[in-house]
Amino acid sequence: MNIIEVKDYQEMSKKAAEFVRDNVRRNPNINLGLATGGTPVGMYKQLIEDHQKNHTSYKNVTTFNLDEYIGLSEYNHNSYRYFMNDNLFDHIDIQMSKTNVPHGNVKDLKKECSDFEHLIKEHGGIDLQILGIGSNGHIGFNEPGTSFESRTHIIDLTHSTREANARFFGNRAEVPAQAITMGISTIMKSKAILLLISGTNKREAFFQLVHGEISETFPASVLRKHSCVTIIVDEAARGNV
Numbered sequence: 001m002n003i004i005e006v007k008d009y010q011e012m013s014k015k016a017a018e019f020v021r022d023n024v025r026r027n028p029n030i031n032l033g034l035a036t037g038g039t040p041v042g043m044y045k046q047l048i049e050d051h052q053k054n055h056t057s058y059k060n061v062t063t064f065n066l067d068e069y070i071g072l073s074e075y076n077h078n079s080y081r082y083f084m085n086d087n088l089f090d091h092i093d094i095q096m097s098k099t100n101v102p103h104g105n106v107k108d109l110k111k112e113c114s115d116f117e118h119l120i121k122e123h124g125g126i127d128l129q130i131l132g133i134g135s136n137g138h139i140g141f142n143e144p145g146t147s148f149e150s151r152t153h154i155i156d157l158t159h160s161t162r163e164a165n166a167r168f169f170g171n172r173a174e175v176p177a178q179a180i181t182m183g184i185s186t187i188m189k190s191k192a193i194l195l196l197i198s199g200t201n202k203r204e205a206f207f208q209l210v211h212g213e214i215s216e217t218f219p220a221s222v223l224r225k226h227s228c229v230t231i232i233v234d235e236a237a238r239g240n241v
């Protein structure tokens with residue numbers, strides 16, 4: 001794993017945006033895997049700024065998002081589809097038809113999972129996957145205990161994840177109990193991975209990732225088996241590591 005140490009959230013966001021932009025410029029038809037949560041918001045802001053200033057084009061880019069809450073429609077402000085439109089897609093020249101976020105409010109959720117998995121495959125796989133990390137080591141919504149062999153699937157969210165995400169909803173009771181998420185093996189098939197880690201609440205997770213054992217009890221540890229992972233981590237998350 002290539003670890004890039006930066007000072008703070010601002011610098012992490014800038015570096016991450018440069019990394020993504022350079023990849024898009026090198027391969028304008030890139031398949032990007034995207035993440036939600038608080039961590040990548042600054043990176044998306046920088047990408048929008050770069051698009052406006054330097055005209056980096058996303059016209060031929062295809063995107064696949066990691067996950068979506070079950071039960072929320074795309075119009076719900078807490079859905080990840082809404083998040084992506086609001087934080088990125090509405091502000092760049094991407095074709096909406098090339099943006100893919102799992103649908104969390106369809107009748108046949110199992111079919112949605114296998115369709116999503118196939119869609120990624122049909123497009124030739126993800127070239128660059130952006131990731132954040134949960135404080136319990138989850139990636140996407142793959143909670144501790146998820147099989148490393150998992151494909152896109154339905155997951156029960158843990159108490160701590162619902163608690164952590166309650167800040168977006170008002171209270172924990174409103175956070176959906178389940179989500180659709182790319183599986184660990186789906187994520188691991190990406191050709192390259194960019195993981196962003198910021199803040200003191202991620203310090204323990206960063207430490208585990210670097211020093212802990214590779215185990216399904218800490219999902220992100222699987223990344224140590226991937227040959228092309230870049231981590232951008234700020235001072236607060238590094239602590240004394």
Ligand SMILES: N[C@@H]1[C@@H](O)[C@H](O)[C@@H](COP(=O)(O)O)O[C@@H]1O
Nearest residue numbers: 036037038039132133134140141
């Ligand atoms: N499903 C998302 C993840 O993709 C994200 O990486 C993680 C951390 O979120 P944050 O960046 O807000 O700390 O939790 C969320 O639940």
